[in-house]
Amino acid sequence: MSAQPPARPDPPPAADNDDLATGDMFADPADFYPPTPPPRTETHTLASGKTLTLYLVGHSVMDAHHLWNGGRVLADHLEADPSLVRGRSVLEVGAGAGIPSLVAAHLGARGVVATDYPDPDVLVALQRNVDGCALVPDPKADHVVVDGYVWGHPVDKLLEKMPGGGGGGGDGAAVEGAAAGVDVLIMADLLFRHTEHENIAKTLELALRRARDSRAFVFFTSYRPWLRERDLKFFDIVRERGFVVDKVLEKKMDEVMFKGDPGDEEVRKTCDGYVVRWPEDKWLD
Numbered sequence: 240m241s242a243q244p245p246a247r248p249d250p251p252p253a254a255d256n257d258d259l260a261t262g263d264m265f266a267d268p269a270d271f272y273p274p275t276p277p278p279r280t281e282t283h284t285l286a287s288g289k290t291l292t293l294y295l296v297g298h299s300v301m302d303a304h305h306l307w308n309g310g311r312v313l314a315d316h317l318e319a320d321p322s323l324v325r326g327r328s329v330l331e332v333g334a335g336a337g338i339p340s341l342v343a344a345h346l347g348a349r350g351v352v353a354t355d356y357p358d359p360d361v362l363v364a365l366q367r368n369v370d371g372c373a374l375v376p377d378p379k380a381d382h383v384v385v386d387g388y389v390w391g392h393p394v395d396k397l398l399e400k401m402p403g404g405g406g407g408g409g410d411g412a413a414v415e416g417a418a419a420g421v422d423v424l425i426m427a428d429l430l431f432r433h434t435e436h437e438n439i440a441k442t443l444e445l446a447l448r449r450a451r452d453s454r455a456f457v458f459f460t461s462y463r464p465w466l467r468e469r470d471l472k473f474f475d476i477v478r479e480r481g482f483v484v485d486k487v488l489e490k491k492m493d494e495v496m497f498k499g500d501p502g503d504e505e506v507r508k509t510c511d512g513y514v515v516r517w518p519e520d521k522w523l524d
Contacts, residue, residue, distance in 0.1 A: 278364065281306045281518045283338050285345075286318050289374060293336040294364045296423075306336055309428030312490050312510040313458040314342040321346040323454070327422035328401050330354070330446055332388060332439075337365050339456075340425070344382045345374035350402030357387025390429075391438030394420075394446045419523075420448035424455035430470045431462055440476045443515060450524045457514040458488070464502035477515055488512030 283291045283306065293306060317323050317339065325347040331340045332354050340353035353369070357426050366385045369375060384400045398420070410447050424447050427441055447453050456473075461467040474484045488511065495507040 331425035354388035
């Protein structure tokens with residue numbers, strides 16, 4: 240998902256002091272701001288040599304208008320070991336263009352639900368990527384479902400929509416059995432949104448099935464190197480919630496994603512991959 244560019248701090252909230260209101264005295268002219276860029280396509284090449292063409296919105300306040308390195312690298316990681324998703328239920332949050340979801344379906348996932356913030360334009364683009372992906376078997380809806388989702392909210396409706404059958408629970412209530420939740424949770428390039436860490440962790444807690452082989456894949460790049468420690472605090476939050484965290488990958492990209500941005504280029508070229516899982520005493524299978 241991504242702000243343009245993500246390597247810069249978020250802008251401050253707008254002032255809400257009515258005493259500062261000036262009516263239209265200082266209103267910007269209608270053509271003051273540049274027009275929203277048009278939708279576009281980008282490509283992702285699998286290790287097999289097959290190419291995905293991805294549709295992206297021209298701009299999204301929720302950052303779905305970029306093809307993020309975290310999603311690319313996570314998809315490569317799954318492709319290197321298809322057993323990670325084959326025959327398993329997969330949920331992706333903050334999917335953007337949905338590369339990991341498409342690759343998971345291609346590799347034989349039992350069912351995939353690909354979600355992003357419920358912005359109609361973003362979801363239409365994501366659905367278009369599913370419908371146009373020759374690597375996803377037909378009928379597409381039997382393999383991948385697209386839906387809107389806000390981090391931290393209940394996931395029961397998403398589980399109900401899981402192709403091939405999902406799990407129960409997911410609404411914040413006590414988990415009644417090992418079937419509650421998904422086998423694989425995908426979170427690619429979400430951690431730069433520091434104010435959402437608690438909500439992202441809540442989604443992880445609600446969605447990940449409490450079983451020995453359930454895994455959440457959290458892949459990210461610190462696009463703002465000076466805030467890397469804040470990116471990593473997410474893992475402190477999930478450890479406090481009882482999860483086990485393991486680093487499984489560190490990949491150096493050929494070049495930075497956003498040229499001209501400040502900060503150490505070596506950090507901005509590096510994608511880190513972590514796996515988050517339930518400890519043995521939380522398993523219900």
